[in-house]
Amino acid sequence: MIPSGVEVFVALAPVDMRSSFDRLSGVAKEQVGYEARSGALFVFYGRRRDALKILFFDGSGMCIFYKRLDRGTFCFPTPVAEGAQHVAIDEAALQGLLDGVNVELAPEERPRRPKVH
Helix, strand or coil, rough: CCCCCCCEECCCCCCCEEECHHHHHHHHHHHHCCCCCCCEEEECCCCCCCEEEEEEEECCEEEEEEECCCCCCCHHHHHHHHCEEEEEECCHHHHHCCCCCCCCCCCHHCCCCCCCC
């Protein structure tokens, strides 16, 4: 359900996962430099890296998507510039991130997830 062509920004500093709309909107402005209502998706993660929140504006209000892994941690992209506070990724990388894939690896290098029946 990721809109096509949307900008996706991953904040590189962990946030308090108890943060809600107003605090995450402030972090988006401080770290990414965009207003939360800009139409972009803003990805935030917790200190343990086992949970993330995505803040977005759907045209009528602010939304938060929250995902916590049962085991393991999310593999977030590393910044391309030293001192960067965020990194931009595309929709495919976001989908991979949500699926637990290391978004920096080439497809043939990605570890295979065991099938669950």
